[in-house]
Amino acid sequence: MEKIREICRELEFPVxxxxxxxxxxxxxxVETGRVEEARKIIAYYVKVLRKIEERMRIYEEECYEMPMGATGFVLYPPVPPAPPGD
Structure with a gap:
């Protein structure tokens, strides 16, 4: 179990x-000593999730025509409002 936590920590993903x-x-x-295979399985799962998250972000930006920061995902700072009179 500790090895799984360590792998997840390396991938910055909560176990x-x-x-x-x-x-x-x-x-x-891990119990059979095949730690590298376990690492590959977890890394692949995390990679797929991150790709899905990125595609969803792009889709929602295109669909709603607004940056994702406005819908909860802060990937970059929001655009500040224009000063009065512009």
């Missing part, structure tokens, strides 16, 4: 968010 099938498979691999 609590791993789905049970991924978590259980990773634990089984």
């Amino acid at each position: 609590e968010l791993l789905p049970n099938p991924i978590f259980e498979a990773s634990v089984a691999l």
Whole structure:
């Protein structure tokens, strides 16, 4: 279990968010000494989630024509309002 936490820490991903099938498979691999395979499975899952998140961000920006910072994801600072009179 500690090895799984360490892998998740390296990937900056909370272990609590791993789905049970991924978590259980990773634990089984670590118990049999196949830590590198467990790392690859978790890394692949995190990579896929991050790609989905990025595509959703792009889709929502295009769909709603506003930066995602306005809908909860702060990826970059919001554009400040124009000064009065502009």
